[in-house]
Amino acid sequence: MEFQIKNSTIITKQKSECLVISIDSGKSQSDFVKEIDKSTNGLVSQLIKSGDISHELGKTTLLYATSSNLKQKLLFVGCGNAKAFDLMQAQKVIQAVIKELLAKKIKSIAWDLLNVNHTNSLQIAKQLPQIVSDITYQFDEFKTTKTPAPSLTKVTLLVSEKSMLTKLTNNLLQGEIIANAITATKTIANMPSNVCNAKYLAEQGKQLSKVHPSLKVTCLGEKELAKLNMNAYLAVGRGSQNESIMTIIEYQGAKDKKAQPYVLVGKGLTFDSGGISIKPAAGMDEMKYDMCGAATVYGVMQAVAELKLPINVVGVMAGCENMPDGNSYRPGDILTTMSGTTVEVINTDAEGRLVLCDALTYVERYNPKTVIDIATLTGACIVALGHHYTGVMGNNDKLVAQLVSASQKAGDKAWALPIDNEFQEQIKSTCADIVNAGGRDGGTITAACFLSRFTEKYQWAHLDIAGTAWKSGSQKGATGRPVAMLIQYLLDQ
Known part of the structure; x- marks a missing residue:
């Protein structure tokens, strides 16, 4: 699995198969959501208003290509109140998104997760690889039929504040090292x-x-x-x-x-x-x-x-x-x-x-x-x-x-x-x-x-x-x- 953090304020130009968009309960959505709404000729704002796209914590909604301008799949995920979005809530959201992506066999994503609440973004960057690793871990060494490798191979996290890029990247790397350590521990313990x-x-x-x-x-x-x-x-x-x-x-x-x-x-x-x-x-x-x-x-x-x-x-x-x-x-x-x-x-x-x-x-x-x-x-x-x-x-x-x-x-x-x-x-x-x-x-x-x-x-x-x-x-x-x-x-x- 490849993880990376990218400084970008434009989500629609990402080449990932799927764009993951965080929705909060506030009256005004993020610039990323507004950009997606514009690209879909107002469809997204209509679906949010009708409740078909929910801000409920961990609730996901998948839309396939919606216009000639936007050919990526769109996965919306509810993040509740952005001001109250802490590490525990982020864990629930990440789990919901990764499970949905694996179920739909999506290979690569770009996600605005780190922009929901900048207060917790460093911790969230460290947690993400660990959660993905935990969900995709399989102990099948003694099975005659091995579990296929997960379809998801690349996760790109978008961050709008360039000044945070270095710290976030370091935390993401730490998270990958911790995830590998946890995997090693689990494999030995499962023997x-x-x-x-x-x-x-x-x-x-x-x-x-x-x-x-x-x-x-x-x-x-x-x-x-x-x-x-x-x-x-x-x-x-x-x-x-x-x-x-x-x-x-x-x-x-x-x-x-x-x-x-x-x-x-x-x-x-x-x-x-x-x-x-x-x-x-x-x-x-x-x-x-x-x-x-x-x-x-x-x-x-x-x-x-x-x-x-x-x-x-x-x-x-x-x-x-x-x-x-x-x-x-x-x-x-x-x-x-x-x-x-x-x-x-x-x-x-x-x-x-x-x-x-x-x-x-x-x-x-x-x-x-x-x-x-x-x-x-x-x-x-x-x-x-x-x-x-x-x-x-x-x-x-x-x-x-x-x-x-x-x-x-x-x-x-x-x-x-x-x-x-x-x-x-x-x-x-x-x-x-x-x-x-x-x-x-x-x-x-x-x-x-x-x-x-x-x-x-x-x-x-x-x-x-x-x-x-x-x-x-x-x-x-x-x-x-x-x-x-x-x-x-x-x-x-």
Whole structure:
């Protein structure tokens, strides 16, 4: 798909197959609409007046060649009140237009979208490639019949203000890079567990470093993890025939190579059966998505390299598989973590935090500026925030606020949850320092409390993506969230 931004005040001279025209609820339409109306001898204004062309948000009306002067197809889309046209409304409009274009097999368009409300045009330019990519994405690697490529191949956005052209073009390019990163994340996350294990994640990391020499990749297998006393991490994978491997991707973009890096740690449970505390059979197939945190790290690191960000970033994919076996760890076991903290295992299905706690201790060596872990950690987060918001918790209010702000800019919703000391009481153990599960009440927060015990030496935030990383049912598949939020956070830095 080719995207471009063009400075033009004349839409009828565009050579695209279809002209997409934004209609708002105001008494006076844009100059582009007036130009189209003149070219159609007043037909458009008549149709707007009669309501056949609607300003209702996302409502589309397609007209075929209307005169000898205008041979392009015309697709009108309602944008509501232009003054209130924000990022969320723009997303709905873009989705409606792209779906209509694909249904009609239109190949190229010119669109005046960025002129509806200049206040939000920069964000909209960044969002458009991501939305188009999401709608056209297909995971058909294992299908015998492949999905045909989408008919739409070129999108030209028209902007009347020449002074905005450079900034808009830069944002559009950023949007394409983010879209590619989200696609990469979704594809890895959608892989079945008989293909995607910790070794596969490690191989993907190595391949990424071959494409982007600015990335350095290190893979630590079970022998290396044992030398580091990462006993909690290793315990989770003991029942699996697939080796646990932690893959570290380092990027140095800052002028000062010793500058403190931003560290991302992704939970990479390539399959989670629950272990001895085995899960119910219904829906267990979706536990291949328990590595979406690691897949997110992969996508973000790809984007960081392509954007050539002037900061240092470290990404950790904590690959592992949780299976029941004669060698599996058990409820009642006590594990000594890399930090020396002891953990009583109450539930082997609360395994992600055991993998993460050692990985979070490991990254202390980088003297990080901030550390963000990303994990499909708790079903309780779905109860709290549904499938709409990623849960954000942490030990630094400024970092949490920055992540929520980035989520709003990126259109990738997140919501901050408290992490008060009262919740810490729920993870006390009678025979070890802490337990690995604090019960149903406040389950998302007590899981974060557990992780907080291993993050006291740096600024840390935890993203619980259990409700946002994938969809179930007929739309089953990874969403690629929260890649956009994290890239926006790094761009803000």
